[in-house]
Every structure is written in structure tokens, then in C-alpha cells.
Amino acid sequence: MTDPVLDVKGLKTYFFTDDGQVPAVDGIDFHVKEGEILGIVGESGCGKSVTSLSVMGLLPSPPGKVVDGKILYNGEDITYASESRMRQIRGNDIAMIFQEPMTSLNPVFTIGSQLIEAIRIHRKCSKKQARARAIDLLKLVGLPRADELVDEFPHQLSGGMRQRVMIAMAMACDPKVLIADEPTTALDVTIQAQILDLMLKLNRETKTAIIIITHDLGVVAQMCQRLVVMYAGKVVEEGTVKDIYNNPKHPYTKGLIQSVPDMREKKQRLYSIKGSVPKPGSIKKGCQFAPRCEYVMTDCLEQEPQLTGNEHLVRCLLYRE
Amino acid sequence: MGESLLKVNDLKKHFPIEGGVLGRTLGHVKAVDGVSFAIEKGETLGLVGESGCGKSTTGRMLLRLIEPSAGRIVFAGKDMTKLAKSELRELRKDIQMIFQDPFASLNPRHTVGRIIEEPMIVHKLGGKKERKKRVRELLEVVGLSSYHAKRYPHQFSGGQRQRIGIARALAVKPKLIVADEPVSALDVSVQSQVLNLLQDLQEQFGLTFLFIAHDLSVVRHFSDRVGVMYLGRIVELGASKELYEDPKHPYTQALLSAVPVPDPNYQNEKIILSGDVPSPSNPPSGCTFHNRCPMAMDHCKTKVPELKELEDGRLTACHLY
Numbered sequence: 001m002t003d004p005v006l007d008v009k010g011l012k013t014y015f016f017t018d019d020g021q022v023p024a025v026d027g028i029d030f031h032v033k034e035g036e037i038l039g040i041v042g043e044s045g046c047g048k049s050v051t052s053l054s055v056m057g058l059l060p061s062p063p064g065k066v067v068d069g070k071i072l073y074n075g076e077d078i079t080y081a082s083e084s085r086m087r088q089i090r091g092n093d094i095a096m097i098f099q100e101p102m103t104s105l106n107p108v109f110t111i112g113s114q115l116i117e118a119i120r121i122h123r124k125c126s127k128k129q130a131r132a133r134a135i136d137l138l139k140l141v142g143l144p145r146a147d148e149l150v151d152e153f154p155h156q157l158s159g160g161m162r163q164r165v166m167i168a169m170a171m172a173c174d175p176k177v178l179i180a181d182e183p184t185t186a187l188d189v190t191i192q193a194q195i196l197d198l199m200l201k202l203n204r205e206t207k208t209a210i211i212i213i214t215h216d217l218g219v220v221a222q223m224c225q226r227l228v229v230m231y232a233g234k235v236v237e238e239g240t241v242k243d244i245y246n247n248p249k250h251p252y253t254k255g256l257i258q259s260v261p262d263m264r265e266k267k268q269r270l271y272s273i274k275g276s277v278p279k280p281g282s283i284k285k286g287c288q289f290a291p292r293c294e295y296v297m298t299d300c301l302e303q304e305p306q307l308t309g310n311e312h313l314v315r316c317l318l319y320r321e
Numbered sequence: 322m323g324e325s326l327l328k329v330n331d332l333k334k335h336f337p338i339e340g341g342v343l344g345r346t347l348g349h350v351k352a353v354d355g356v357s358f359a360i361e362k363g364e365t366l367g368l369v370g371e372s373g374c375g376k377s378t379t380g381r382m383l384l385r386l387i388e389p390s391a392g393r394i395v396f397a398g399k400d401m402t403k404l405a406k407s408e409l410r411e412l413r414k415d416i417q418m419i420f421q422d423p424f425a426s427l428n429p430r431h432t433v434g435r436i437i438e439e440p441m442i443v444h445k446l447g448g449k450k451e452r453k454k455r456v457r458e459l460l461e462v463v464g465l466s467s468y469h470a471k472r473y474p475h476q477f478s479g480g481q482r483q484r485i486g487i488a489r490a491l492a493v494k495p496k497l498i499v500a501d502e503p504v505s506a507l508d509v510s511v512q513s514q515v516l517n518l519l520q521d522l523q524e525q526f527g528l529t530f531l532f533i534a535h536d537l538s539v540v541r542h543f544s545d546r547v548g549v550m551y552l553g554r555i556v557e558l559g560a561s562k563e564l565y566e567d568p569k570h571p572y573t574q575a576l577l578s579a580v581p582v583p584d585p586n587y588q589n590e591k592i593i594l595s596g597d598v599p600s601p602s603n604p605p606s607g608c609t610f611h612n613r614c615p616m617a618m619d620h621c622k623t624k625v626p627e628l629k630e631l632e633d634g635r636l637t638a639c640h641l642y
Binding site for chain 1: 372479481516520538539541542561577578581593594595
């Protein structure tokens with residue numbers, strides 16, 4: 001067993017708004033080891049993107065603030081690291097790719113100049129060397145005509161190509177951890193397959209740990225070894241992908257897996273979880289999932305369940321000792 | 322075989338590209354380039370394809386929200402392309418549409434009751450009292466409550482708004498519903514609720530659907546027959562079970578293999594297509610798929626394949642067969 005590269009312990013991120021404080025992330029733990037691919041799954045509003053922004057130190061503050069918990073990178077606590085230290089870490093150690101390949105690149109600069117900027121901020125090298133490195137990176141992510149592409153502008157590229165450029169930029173300084181927030185949601189299926197294939201290849205070749213944040217259970221099943229399921233700012237289940245898919249424990253995870261149509265066979269009727277995701281902070285007492293749960297007990301409305309178990313953890317009173 | 326409710330024959334939409342100082346037409350974007358299909362009463366035809374393949378344009382042309390450049394649309398025995406405005410309005414009562422974005426497709430200044438009532442006012446159905454009564458009924462039918470009629474769209478979640486959109490479409494008792502990506506903006510757990518609702522409504526009212534979506538699993542679940550589109554043409558059409566289990570066209574094969582299946586025990590041979598979908602303003606010669614096709618032959622570059630019947634009801638446009 002190696003130590004985790006990134007270890008998040010009891011992270012709480014609240015937003016302080018005019019309507020009071022909103023606990024977007026309410027005490028979550030997860031970790032990722034070298035060469036591992038971790039999936040974080042949840043629906044919109046469950047706090048998965050706020051988690052990644054907290055880790056990167058990119059949270060808009062105010063109104064957002066990390067109020068509790070620790071973010072450990074290789075043992076170093078970076079939760080309240082200074083802006084200059086975070087600048088060193090971002091890109092060099094932890095890099096991120098965003099959902100929108102259309103808006104994440106600056107439209108008035110060439111692909112090359114944006115890549116060269118990223119490289120020269122973190123590495124001491126001449127413009128020439130940086131340019132050569134930029135071309136290598138574009139080749140690494142499988143873009144054709146890399147030496148012409150460096151001088152082109154983002155609008156000349158398709159969505160899939162732009163996402164490849166974003167990956168190239170994230171990989172520019174060999175980060176130890178790559179956080180991918182919905183990396184393929186905006187892309188078509190055949191392009192999604194290309195990008196996922198590329199990420200798997202990079203993971204194998206560079207041993208970079210990858211955290212994939214997504215709502216797509218299919219992507220997780222194909223890509224990840226371990227999985228964290230989030231609901232309303234909390235981790236409700238954690239374990240290996242195989243354990244969770246073959247034997248989901250939490251009623252929410254069960255419902256989620258059953259409600260996805262499977263391309264291989266047609267079910268007569270889809271299972272559906274009743275109601276919709278609650279607003280963060282609207283449920284003050286007991287289990288967050290209780291109002292939508294079909295196994296709900298009286299205790300669920302009063303008592304908040306804890307995350308229990310060894311390898312396969314679950315936050316549900318059905319599994320209390 | 323039942324009777325066809327809708328027959329589409331060689332439907333085309335070429336958008337002109339205008340440019341230069343004089344605004345001359347420089348070329349055409351062949352968004353839809355010769356699409357033919359028929360939908361029988363009570364059945365659901367799914368249309369799948371990647372972005373830019375012309376599936377939404379096809380859907381909109383059926384209601385003549387976009388005027389076709391060429392081709393025939395025969396609905397219930399009448400040629401829609403030849404109708405005058407007044408006759409068209411009469412016929413539009415029978416064809417209604419459900420839109421993708423539940424946030425943009427409802428007027429934020431109208432109450433939900435008014436939104437659902439609107440199509441009945443336009444088509445002069447019933448008196449004021451009857452209409453109000455029908456609105457209350459419709460809200461119950463789609464799983465909302467009659468008191469919701471007094472509220473405004475922003476007070477509802479995405480899934481609830483999509484239900485309002487469905488109630489509006491049902492208000493005039495249509496025969497055909499064109500559903501353009503009705504669940505793609507929704508969360509997984511809410512998506513299955515809406516799909517189940519559409520299924521119930523179909524059974525209850527004997528509705529016929531044209532179901533347009535990019536999510537192949539959702540289309541399989543909901544459709545009796547499926548048409549696969551690529552660059553403005555249907556490349557394969559058949560009963561959904563047979564088409565998904567034994568795809569014939571190389572594009573369908575690649576598309577289906579690229580879908581991530583939510584099961585970690587499932588391993589399939591992924592066919593990863595290189596490159597992107599070409600621009601419809603300058604499609605490749607011959608078979609438009611030849612430059613990405615793993616099985617391309619010499620004559621694919623020059624000869625356009627016809628959509629031919631292979632076996633019972635299965636149509637494919639490919640030179641391999």
C-alpha cells in the first residue's frame with residue numbers, strides 16, 4: 001500500500017449568501033493514490049464541482065469558503081496555503097480540465113501561445129524550448145498536424161480537439177493528480193470515446209492519478225477503479241467500482257444504478273427515485289436522502305447516519321451495527 | 322402493419338451561406354439531405370445521431386417550424402408542404418412538440434396555467450371555464466397538482482418544468498408528438514421519471530412519437546424503431562432490438578460500441594473512430610462516412626450508397642451490402 005497522493009479529510013465548503021449559509025460540501029472524505037482513477041458521481045447540486053474547486057483553491061471567495069477539514073497533497077496541508085504556493089501546486093502538481101472546452105480557452109490567443117504560457121510559468125526554459133514542448137504535448141494527446149496547430153486559434157478547432165488541447169495543457173508539467181470535471185459531457189459519443197481512451201492511455205503511461213467527476217455511470221464503469229457517490233454535499237457510499245455496481249448498498253446508489261436505461265436490453269419500465277435533489281441545507285435533521293428513500297425508517301428522520309464499513313463504506317442506518 | 326400516420330419522403334433542408342459585400346449565396350449547408358421515413362399510429366420512432374447530423378432540423382421541419390427546401394411530408398393523408406398558413410395551423414393542432422431545454426421553453430412571465438392554456442386559446446378550443454378545467458386535469462395527468470397552475474416557471478425544478486412542457490403539448494390532444502431531446506437536460510434520477518411519464522401517456526392516449534435524442538441507451542429504451550443519422554442522411558433504420566443487437570452500418574457499429582455501459586464487468590471491443598464529423602457545408606464525396614469508415618473501399622469515395630432494404634424492415638445505406 002502506498003500513501004495517497006491526494007487525501008481530503010472532512011472537507012466542508014459553505015457559501016455565505018444573503019439568504020444564510022449554504023453547506024454545499026458538508027464533510028467529505030476521499031483519497032486517490034498514484035496511478036489510480038477515482039470516480040466521483042452525483043447529480044447536479046450535490047457538491048461535486050465545489051469539491052474540485054476547493055481542492056484547487058479556485059473557489060470564488062466570497063461567497064464560498066472552506067470552513068473545516070484538510071486537503072493533503074503528498075502529506076502537505078494545502079487547505080489554507082498561500083496564493084503563491086497554490087500557484088506552484090496548480091499545474092505542477094494538481095491540474096484540472098473543465099467541462100466546457102468551448103469557453104476554457106482564450107479565443108484571442110493561439111493554441112501555442114496559451115500552451116507556452118502554461119509551460120513557462122512553471123518551468124525555466126526558453127521560448128524555443130517551450131514551443132518544442134508544446135508541439136510534443138499536442139502530439140501526445142493525439143492531435144494531427146501538431147506543428148501547424150500551435151499557430152492556430154481555438155475557433156479553428158472542433159470541440160473534441162479543444163478538449164484535447166485542454167488535456168495537453170493540464171499535462172504540460174506532468175502533474176501528479178489530474179482532476180477532470182465532467183470532461184466529456186459536452187462531447188458526442190464517438191468523440192467521448194476518443195477522449196476517454198486518451199485519458200486511460202495517459203494514466204497508464206505517466207502514472208498520473210485521475211479524479212473523474214461525472215454524473216454518467218457508464219463513464220465511471222469503464223474508467224475507474226474506485227468510486228465515491230455523493231448526495232447533498234455528503235459521501236453516501238464509497239468502494240471499488242465492482243463492489244458498488246455488483247452490490248450497491250445505499251438506497252440512493254441502488255436507485256441511481258437502476259434508473260439508467262441499459263443499451264443492451266430493454267426493460268419494460270425504468271426504476272425511478274421519487275422527488276428531486278433537495279436544496280443544500282434545506283434538510284436540517286436526519287438523513288439527507290430520507291424524504292426520497294423507499295426504505296425510510298423513523299430513526300432516519302432524527303438521526304444522522306455515519307459512514308461505516310471497511311473497504312466498502314456506506315452512510316445509511318440500514319447498515320448500522 | 323397498421324396505417325402510417327406520417328410519411329416523410331426525400332426531405333431536404335439546405336441553409337444558404339451568405340457572404341461578401343453583396344450578401345451573395347456562397348454555398349449551402351446541407352443540414353438534411355434526403356431523409357425518408359414513415360411512422361405508424363401508436364409507435365415511437367427514435368432518431369439518433371451526433372450533433373450537427375440534422376436530427377433536430379428534421380423534427381422541426383415536420384411542424385414546418387423550419388421550411389423544407391424539398392421533399393414531401395404527408396400527415397394523416399394530407400401533404401403538409403403544400404398547405405396554406407390557415408390550413409397549416411389546423412394541422413399543427415395534431416402535431417405538438419416537446420423541447421429540450423425546460424428553462425428556455427417556458428415563458429417566465431406567464432403562470433403555468435396560462436402556459437398550458439395558450440395552445441387551447443390559439444386553436445379556439447372550449448370556453449374559458451372548460452379550458453381552466455382542462456389545465457387542472459392536465460397538471461394531474463403529468464404528475465403535478467392543480468394548485469401549481471397559479472405559480473410561475475421559476476418556482477419549479479427542471480424535471481417539473483419538463484412536465485409542464487409535456488402538459489402544454491398534450492393540451493390540444495395531438496396525434497403526433499415530436500420530442501426533441503426531452504430528457505437530456507435532466508438529472509439521471511429525474512430522467513427516468515420523465516421517461517416513465519411519457520411511456521404512460523403513450524399507453525393512455527395512444528400517442529405517436531418521434532423521439533429525437535443523442536443518448537443511445539435512452540433511445541433504445543423508448544423507441545420501437547430507430548433511425549441513425551449521419552451528416553443529414555439516415556444511414557440505418559430498423560426495429561430497435563435488432564438494430565442494437567446486430568448493427569449493420571459501420572457508423573452504427575462504431576456509435577454503439579462507443580457508448581459507455583454502466584457495468585464494470587462488461588468488456589467490449591471499442592471501435593474508436595478517428596477525426597470529427599465533417600462540416601455539412603462541405604461533406605465528403607460519395608458516402609459521407611468514407612473518410613472515417615474502417616471498412617471504406619475505393620468506390621465509397623465516388624458513389625453515394627442508397628438506403629436499401631437488407632432484410633425484413635432493416636434499411637442500410639452502405640456499399641458493403
